Amino acid sequence: MSESNGYAVRTAGVWKIFQQEAEEVQAVRDVSLTIGRGEFTALAGPSGSGKTTLLNLIGGLTRPTRGEIWVAGSELGALSNRELAQLRLEQVGFVFQAYNLLPVLTALENAEFPMLLQGVPAAERSERIRELFDRTGMTGLEDRRPGKLSGGQQQRVAVVRAVASQPALVLADEPTANLDSHASEALLDMMAELNRELGVTFVFATHDGHVMERSRRLVRMVDGAIDSDETRS
Amino acid sequence: MRARPSLHVGVILMLAVRNLRRNLRRTILTATSFVIGGALLTFSQTFDAGTHEQMVDSGVRTGSGHVAVEAPGFRVSRRIEDRLPGSTLQLVRAAVASPPGAERVTDVFYRLTVHGLATSATGARPAQILGVDPTIEAALSPLDEQVVEGRYLEADDRLAAYVGAGLVDALDLRIGSRLVLMAQDTHKEVAGQLVRVVGIFRTGIGELDESVIHVPIATAGEWLGIGDDVTNIGVMVDSSLAVPEIVRHLGRELAEPIARGEAVVMGWQEAMPALYTMIVFDEWVGFLVLGILFVIIGFSIINTVLMSVLHRHREFGVLQALGLTPRQTSSVVLVEGLLQTVVCTFIGVGLGLAVTAALSDGLDISGLYGSMDIGEVEIVGVTVDPVIVPVVNPVRILQILGFMLFVGVVSSLYPALRAGTIDVTESMKFER
Numbered sequence: 001m002s003e004s005n006g007y008a009v010r011t012a013g014v015w016k017i018f019q020q021e022a023e024e025v026q027a028v029r030d031v032s033l034t035i036g037r038g039e040f041t042a043l044a045g046p047s048g049s050g051k052t053t054l055l056n057l058i059g060g061l062t063r064p065t066r067g068e069i070w071v072a073g074s075e076l077g078a079l080s081n082r083e084l085a086q087l088r089l090e091q092v093g094f095v096f097q098a099y100n101l102l103p104v105l106t107a108l109e110n111a112e113f114p115m116l117l118q119g120v121p122a123a124e125r126s127e128r129i130r131e132l133f134d135r136t137g138m139t140g141l142e143d144r145r146p147g148k149l150s151g152g153q154q155q156r157v158a159v160v161r162a163v164a165s166q167p168a169l170v171l172a173d174e175p176t177a178n179l180d181s182h183a184s185e186a187l188l189d190m191m192a193e194l195n196r197e198l199g200v201t202f203v204f205a206t207h208d209g210h211v212m213e214r215s216r217r218l219v220r221m222v223d224g225a226i227d228s229d230e231t232r233s
Numbered sequence: 234m235r236a237r238p239s240l241h242v243g244v245i246l247m248l249a250v251r252n253l254r255r256n257l258r259r260t261i262l263t264a265t266s267f268v269i270g271g272a273l274l275t276f277s278q279t280f281d282a283g284t285h286e287q288m289v290d291s292g293v294r295t296g297s298g299h300v301a302v303e304a305p306g307f308r309v310s311r312r313i314e315d316r317l318p319g320s321t322l323q324l325v326r327a328a329v330a331s332p333p334g335a336e337r338v339t340d341v342f343y344r345l346t347v348h349g350l351a352t353s354a355t356g357a358r359p360a361q362i363l364g365v366d367p368t369i370e371a372a373l374s375p376l377d378e379q380v381v382e383g384r385y386l387e388a389d390d391r392l393a394a395y396v397g398a399g400l401v402d403a404l405d406l407r408i409g410s411r412l413v414l415m416a417q418d419t420h421k422e423v424a425g426q427l428v429r430v431v432g433i434f435r436t437g438i439g440e441l442d443e444s445v446i447h448v449p450i451a452t453a454g455e456w457l458g459i460g461d462d463v464t465n466i467g468v469m470v471d472s473s474l475a476v477p478e479i480v481r482h483l484g485r486e487l488a489e490p491i492a493r494g495e496a497v498v499m500g501w502q503e504a505m506p507a508l509y510t511m512i513v514f515d516e517w518v519g520f521l522v523l524g525i526l527f528v529i530i531g532f533s534i535i536n537t538v539l540m541s542v543l544h545r546h547r548e549f550g551v552l553q554a555l556g557l558t559p560r561q562t563s564s565v566v567l568v569e570g571l572l573q574t575v576v577c578t579f580i581g582v583g584l585g586l587a588v589t590a591a592l593s594d595g596l597d598i599s600g601l602y603g604s605m606d607i608g609e610v611e612i613v614g615v616t617v618d619p620v621i622v623p624v625v626n627p628v629r630i631l632q633i634l635g636f637m638l639f640v641g642v643v644s645s646l647y648p649a650l651r652a653g654t655i656d657v658t659e660s661m662k663f664e665r
């Protein structure tokens with residue numbers, strides 16, 4: 001557990017190989033990466049370079065073919081499926097490209113869903129949601145169903161949902177890809193603020209130049225492997 | 234990490250209810266088929282049970298009684314050597330006067346059944362001669378109402394006979410005709426008895442009309458030299474559901490004659506195996522037809538739930554990304570299916586029972602038999618009153634509940650398993 005202090009996630013020699021009929025696809029090749037707490041990191045790279053696969057591995061949605069992944073001090077390979085689900089609940093927040101809210105729940109219920117699963121008391125839940133909705137300009141939209149929200153508003157709810165449960169890191173796969181430039185700029189502002197003021201760790205997979213510009217660390221992937229890794233001051 | 238992950242029962246229940254509400258039309262459609270199916274299954278069972286009760290009732294009136302007491306060999310031999318001493322009748326009467334007999338037993342009848350010949354100037358015919366108590370028999374057996382000429386036997390008749398129309402034709406008899414009944418007496422010698430026709434009946438059942446003759450039991454006893462002994466004692470109860478209880482009761486009360494090998498007690502099922510087999514068969518045919526109907530309903534549920542599961546892959550992916558295990562994701566779908574099937578099972582069966590209760594005065598099915606002008610309907614050799622009173626047999630209702638819940642669970646289980654085995658990363662791909 002001592003390793004958990006410095007970083008949110010660490011991968012060591014991680015491979016993910018898909019068997020496509022006779023062919024094998026090396027989606028992630030020998031990736032060793034450490035992301036510290038409070039980082040604001042973008043994974044960039046051409047389509048098919050393995051960004052989504054790497055995020056899914058880190059989030060415990062798939063298991064690596066080889067290598068080890070630590071999230072908040074736990075080595076994922078040592079966890080059962082059930083423990084992995086629990087780790088996602090406690091330590092990982094997800095934001096996907098689109099349509100990742102539960103359609104039968106209101107904005108507020110969606111946002112507090114992970115806290116409900118975590119068993120956070122109602123008073124604390126509504127306190128955290130109120131604060132986050134306030135920060136993200138979502139106040140007043142609490143009772144809307146996702147179908148009645150714009151794409152940008154839906155992504156804000158998804159970000160609030162990912163952040164509210166206070167995970168070790170938030171994984172966001174192309175969060176701005178479905179938004180116009182104005183909405184995506186606003187979403188980025190919001191995430192940058194959460195990162196700056198609350199210390200939330202964000203890892204993005206993105207094609208979006210804006211996202212790359214705004215990130216403080218940019219990891220470029222090519223053909224499943226890390227091609228470059230630069231941190232700006 | 235927390236030590237014990239919770240089962241998230243409340244959250245799963247909430248999601249299930251929300252999903253059922255979201256697809257209200259589909260939910261109502263599925264629910265309706267389940268409710269109607271359940272109501273149909275329940276009502277047709279109680280109606281069938283009512284029909285069977287009728288058949289049993291009229292069958293045992295002319296036959297063994299709901300509970301039969303006989304000498305051990307009589308069932309097979311059909312001879313008067315295998316008869317009950319007159320004292321047995323007193324024992325049975327005493328037994329039914331004590332609980333639980335007192336509440337359930339409606340009548341006790343007794344008969345002397347003899348196989349013999351009926352002869353007239355014209356010829357001779359084999360006959361089934363029943364020595365009966367005219368008063369009891371008139372109250373109990375439907376035979377006295379099927380008189381076509383003359384009258385039924387009366388209490389002070391001595392040499393009177395009530396004869397089936399077929400036999401009357403064959404022997405060229407009419408009211409007032411004399412005929413001689415012949416049978417072996419207790420000394421194995423053929424004894425004859427002269428009687429006079431006082432009434433003629435027609436049941437429509439050839440077997441009965443061509444062979445049955447009723448005479449007063451006192452006359453028969455003297456004729457065959459057996460005093461007040463009888464071959465059959467029949468006990469009638471208010472519902473055939475009470476038969477096992479009364480069989481046990483009489484078994485205890487008649488323990489001594491049973492131990493001496495003088496008597497046996499049996500339910501109508503054993504005493505009238507043909508009737509019993511027919512009813513069991515009919516019951517199974519009913520179950521089978523409705524069972525098939527229900528399995529079809531089950532498949533339509535699997536189909537609708539499965540369709541919805543196929544459209545919700547992304548949602549299940551999100552649930553798992555948020556920290557539900559595959560099994561918990563399955564249980565969202567399972568609980569959805571169970572909520573509606575369990576609730577609808579109880580509503581359906583309740584509805585069926587309500588219809589049953591509403592028809593507790595009886596349902597007249599004589600219309601089904603078209604222009605038949607007789608007051609009773611013959612179903613496989615038994616005449617049945619066309620007014621059917623549905624009967625609620627708790628065991629059967631529990632079986633229906635169990636069966637419906639089983640179909641509900643099974644038809645929810647498969648889609649649920651599918652929901653739990655989706656590939657999460659596939660389901661989250663944006664193109665989908």
Ligand SMILES: Nc1ncnc2c1ncn2[C@@H]1O[C@H](COP(=O)(O)OP(=O)(O)OP(=O)(O)O)[C@@H](O)[C@H]1O
Binds near residue numbers: 027047048054
């Ligand atoms: N389930 C799978 N089975 C087989 N191959 C897969 C599977 N998932 C991904 N791949 C392959 O792995 C490689 C990496 O895919 P991945 O989705 O991680 O790329 P990406 O960088 O996210 O691309 P994009 O920018 O288009 O989202 C691709 O060649 C892809 O075809």
Ligand SMILES: [Mg+2]
Binds near residue numbers: 052205
């Ligand atoms: Mg991708």
